[in-house]
Amino acid sequence: MSIVKRQHIIEVAMKLFVEHGFHATPTSQIAKKAKVSVGTLFNYFPTKEDLIEAIYIHIKLHSKATFLELLEVKQNVHDTLQSMWHAIIQWGIENPNEFRYLELFCHSPFKNTYRTEKSLEAYKQFQNEIMKKVIPSTICGDYPEYVLTYIDNSLHATTRYLLEHDVENPNEFINTTFDLVWKGLSFHGNDKEGY
Missing domain, CATH: 1.10.10.60 (Homeodomain-like)
Known part of the structure; x- marks a missing residue:
């Protein structure tokens, strides 16, 4: 073949x-x-289901490789997480069909077939890192799955918005959306150096 x-x-x-x-x-x-x-x-x-799965796996592998290329490890956690945020969103902007396919897949019954999958490694790595920095005594500690859903939806919303709208300064927009999530979930909303 x-x-x-x-x-x-x-x-x-x-x-x-x-x-x-x-x-x-x-x-x-x-x-x-x-x-x-x-x-x-x-x-x-x-089968058609085999094709749907093959596309999903193809996207997982491609997005992980791209994420690792785009990721810049910084000197503090805030900046490293912001770099992850940037890399994930940049991948979606540069690969709109793959991004839209993932959205379609995640809102379909096929998602349940892959519930044991770790979704995209890029998302999981980002989620795991930010979960280490959230306020444990609030809803974040009580409902960690909600926090992960919130982060995932924020990533998708930012990417979708940039694909559908003409934004004058995309990098500034991406940084601002990251700060919204960071300040909402971190111990010290304005402290970039404390982590």
Whole structure:
């Protein structure tokens, strides 16, 4: 089997799924757009669910590699976390189809199949680091899953906003959105050096 052809099918299918959704995109349409027969498509991906999973795994691997390239380790925790925030959002801006696919996937029944997965490593690494700095005596300590959901939604909202709006200074916007989360969750809202 051709790795190039497999990748081409993944890219075509991802684009169609993002445009039309999982259920409204038949495998026959994917095969037609990819210029392969339905039989060839099923040789690479025996079921539609296998294709959906393959795209998800492809995005996980690509996003992790990109995140590691973009990440800059800084001298204090605030700045390192801000660099992580930047790297995650930058990946989404530079890969809008992959970002939108993840959003589609995370709001679909397929997400439940991968509940044991760690989602994107970039998100998990960021979440784990920021959870070490949140106020334990508040809702953060009592409901850590809520905090992780809040952080994830903030990352997605920032990326989505930048994809859909013309922002004059994207880097400043990204830094400001990070500060909103940081100040809301950290021990000392204004203290960048204390960590």
